Amino acid sequence: MRRVRLLVPGNIRHSSGGNVYNAHLVDGLKALGEDVEVTAVEGAWPDASAHERRRLGSLLGAWEPGDRPGPVVVDGLIAVGAADELEFAAKAGRQTWILVHMPLPDTSLAASLRREARALRSATGVICTSSTAATTLAARGLEGVLVALPGTSAAALASGSDPLHLVAVAALLPNKDQLLLLEALAGIRDLPWTASLVGSDSADPTYAEAVRGAIIRLGLTDRVSVRGELSGQTLDAEWDRADLSLLMSQAEAYGMVVTESLARGIPAVVRDGTGAVEALAAGSPAGSEAPDAGGPPALPGAAVVLGTDPAPLESALRTWLTDPGLRARWHDAALAARTRLPGWDVTARTVLDAIALKAPGN
Structure with a gap:
């Protein structure tokens, strides 16, 4: 069985949209029969220290020769702070995907935008969690961005209140x-x-x-x-x-x-x-x-x-x-x-299909 590894930022501990998406994605991939390993990468992402970035490089297999089976999906908050490590991972032949929840704002420093571009271009593929994010990256010249929209869990109808x-x-x-x-x-x-x-x-x-x-x-x-x-x-x-x-x-x-x-x-x-x-x-x-x-x-x-x-x-x-x-x-x-909102199973299948499309041998 192929193992999918998901690297998530360890410094975001509140219930953010990215954390919720990642958790549902893991559940969805497991429901599809995938073996999923989640690693919380400690560090002040995206502004991690050199030591924290080097530790990430080890997780990516950037410094080690030889084969490491299975794709690695890196949360975008980590990726934008680790362009060097992602480039080394690419040179080492690693299959590394970046999951972008929110691109850097256009008002970011030029150096930060350049690092983001380097990180994304070094990846095997880039998956955005919204069409809005994908459009932003396309406008910055990044081609081939895929979209895996968030799903929605079924919930009971709200009763409402009086007063509203x-x-x-x-x-x-x-x-x-x-x-x-x-x-x-x-x-x-x-x-x-x-x-x-x-x-x-x-x-x-x-x-x-x-x-x-x-x-x-x-x-x-x-x-x-x-x-x-x-x-x-x-x-x-x-x-x-x-x-x-x-x-x-x-x-x-x-x-x-x-x-x-x-x-x-x-x-x-x-x-x-x-x-x-x-x-x-x-x-x-x-x-x-x-x-x-x-x-x-x-x-x-x-x-x-x-x-x-x-x-x-x-x-x-x-x-x-x-x-x-x-x-x-x-x-x-x-x-x-x-009645028309897609479920998280659709999200997981979209991500899995994207990874499979560029798997070695395809």
């Missing part, structure tokens, strides 16, 4: 922009609603403290709760009481929390211009079309154009809260999308 309940499931991090969300919520205090922020408050303690301070400053302590990172039945209960899901990330390659929301029949509002728009359309007949102002196909929510001004988000939420017809359309579209 909003949930934002994301670690408390500057990129997730909970501060802007709170500013928007403060503008609709005249309407009945409650909200929960669900996600790690230890990934960036300084930002988490700023979020808690904003809740107090904006007079939202009776409306907004910070729940921390939840799992299992506690997380399921939080989803069950939700009527609308919010993801305001400034940058997002996909946004699996959006499809997790749709799997429960909960519509979502996301930031326009991010990969979360792709996730919002995942269950629509039109595939990855962005939502528009009510034209077909009906999509389960909206993508709001946002900068630093919370007013557009405040307006969108006010409209949803006060327009029963709009709420019904979004909810119906979410129910329809729920």
Whole structure:
């Protein structure tokens, strides 16, 4: 039996989208009969030390002559910090794949973008977890990028709440922009609603403290709760009481929390211009079309154009809260999308087929 080795960053300990994807991928590959070995690679990825990078090189077989059977799949967060080691692994004839959850932002330092390009070009193949990420890499000149979209696990329909309940499931991090969300919520205090922020408050303690301070400053302590990172039945209960899901990330390659929301029949509002728009359309007949102002196909929510001004988000939420017809359309579209979301078995098969396509002898 062939063994697939997956190298994941050991320094990301909160429930990130990448971690969730990796875990489901492993389960899916095992369900397909594959022997999978997962190694958490310690290091300050992507800015690991020379010692940490050399240890990665050993895991890749970069320094050792001879055959090492089976492909190695390297999480992109590790890969972008280890261009040298991946190039040596390629010269040693290793079959190394890179799984890119999110490319470096275009605003990254030129040297960082060059290292990313070197790492990706040295790989046997590159698999992106969203079409948005693949398009970004293609625009940078990388050819032959494959896409294995995240799957979605079946979930019970949400019951909702009275008053309406909003949930934002994301670690408390500057990129997730909970501060802007709170500013928007403060503008609709005249309407009945409650909200929960669900996600790690230890990934960036300084930002988490700023979020808690904003809740107090904006007079939202009776409306907004910070729940921390939840799992299992506690997380399921939080989803069950939700009527609308919010993801305001400034940058997002996909946004699996959006499809997790749709799997429960909960519509979502996301930031326009991010990969979360792709996730919002995942269950629509039109595939990855962005939502528009009510034209077909009906999509389960909206993508709001946002900068630093919370007013557009405040307006969108006010409209949803006060327009029963709009709420019904979004909810119906979410129910329809729920039946069309692909499972994680599709993701695993896509990755496995990609690896097999470039296996030695093919």
